[in-house]
Amino acid sequence: MLRIAVDAMGGDAGAPAVVEGVARLSCRADNIHTLLVGHRDVLHSLLGQYRHDPSRIDVVHAPDFLPMGADPHEVLERRPGASIRVATDLVAAGEAEALVSAGPTGGTVLAATARIGRLPGIRRAALAAVYPTEKTHGPRGDPFALILDVGATLGATADDLVGFAVMGSAYARIISGNPSPKVALLSNGAEANKGTPAIVAAHARLREHPFIDFSGNIEGIDIVRGTADVVVCDGFLGNVVLKMLEGVAEVLSGLMREAFDERLLWRVGLSLVGHDIRQIKAMTDWKQYGGAPLLGLERVVIKAHGRSNPRAFANAVRVAARAVEGGLTEQIRLGLIESARTEPQLRPS
Template identity: 60%
Template sequence: MGAMVVKQPQPVTIAFDVMGTDHGPAEVVRGAAQLSLDSPHIHALLVGDRTLIDNALAETKHNGERISVQHAADFVGMDEKPGEALARKPNASVAVAARLVAEGEAQALVSAGNTGAGVLACARHFQLIPGVRRAALATVYPTRSVRGAKEDPFSLILDVGATVEATADDLVTFAVMGSQYARIISRNERPKVALLSNGIEPQKGPPRVVEAHARLSEMKDINFIGNVEGIDIPKGTADVIVTDGFTGNVCLKMLEGVHETVVELAQYAYKESLRWRAGLAMLSSGIQRIKDITDWNQYGGAPILGFDRIFIKAHGRSKARAIANAGKVAAKVVANNLGSSIREGLQK
């Protein structure tokens, strides 16, 4: 009997925009350092202020064979207007990182910095996939149900802000892109795709949603389950929820607001009454378990879909673990050739 051959993953280089995050460059460097220890096939290209990067690396356990640095003197801050900032700072770290990905020095970009600047840098350096008119910014949200071989508790929502006014064509494209992404990341062969509307009936919603519904219903390769309402987002009724950037962004902010309010209410209850505190203490292991399962740090980041190169946007508050996981998500997307999958999906 011949020896079993273990297939080694192909080496992949991920460019990390190190600057402009809420926790500073050291946290991104620590995430990339962790990645260099955990994932031998992933090489991190750290883009940002060389001195800051080197100082952080020198203090962090890492594998120097799997990390390189590209100096970029400027960066776009969280509060800056993306267009103006990138015009003023052409060598901002996110722009340099996007250029390196476009030139093939890395296969994907991860940034926890200014989202608008990231999208704009990608738009300037990457090409849209043929058949894609507008890119979509996706995000993940923890839900009540799990999906795919990974039992992933996160569903994908797109677009949450890249394309404010989407046409029916755009919504269909977003559905194909989201479906292909979920298939790869959640190891979910037939992800359930839905349109966000104000009712589940096919004729509900504005004309663009009604038209997109009709077209998606006829696409055999998409597991389209029809319309869902806002209430279905946290329930996890669909694995991929498609909407325009305006509505998606409103939904996202509302979901974040609800989450923050629930946490504040729990804190209030904890302080207010001894009985409530005891109750919360009794539930603490369950609460912790839910927190672990739905911890967005575990997911790492969400993609900008539609470009010929990969961009994973990590949360601005990402710490090392989330950054490392964002790198792993990016490597997985590259290894599974998401761009080709989307191209093929759009041709069907």
């Protein structure tokens, strides 16, 4: 039985979507036991509304929660009873093997880093995101590629970038079932000497890394094509890229909606080419489909999107369970040891 701590408070859709997702999951996934963290009165009342298997859910009381928009540092300094603190402490104490949070990103990152701790060799945890691409990925035909860091951490060093590559590769192996994900550095040219000094140095080290199928630098155009399974970049760049992809999805959805609403004949046409439209729709709605892993910590942490619906939330818990089962943390730890070993040989003398 895998024990997953879930911070049920603080998402944009509030506790109801989280509880409904966990309730549904409890009726289906017999290998997952959820520790649902939040105010006990709220959670018990919500659980009463949804069919669930009570033997697979425990409610853990947290008297407080970090609201959206609050200073994330409050979670460490002034809110010991906040649900995200209680949930991370359950994981830190070994009472749960993974954390899933729909609360604010800043608070989740701070609490998880401070209470669960970073893996040796990791200076900063990285937030990864999946996004839809034209090509599929791995033997199962996963329509999503992974990009990290998107955590808005500025100024990644070569060490950080190599760490991101190790972590993203391990995650894609386990979650996408892709035995050898192609990892690429995002730069302004394919040549090994293109990019910032950190990118150039990371390129040289990744080329020699025994754990990583490194396909070199890619450019902006390749992000959309989906040439790589795992795209590695600085958190600043990742943030801009991810938000651009959201903007493209927004504009496409708008165009499709307009076409649907206003023009009968196009509507008829569209219904006949349902497959293509579903593909575009999947591309524009992808944020529903999963959580963003926070990588580089001693335990599995998944940040679910604040506006997730119940199904997406249940999916984020499943992903956390799969990451634990697949040994994500151990895979990353081994990859990082390998990174540290290869470094000195490659340093110019």
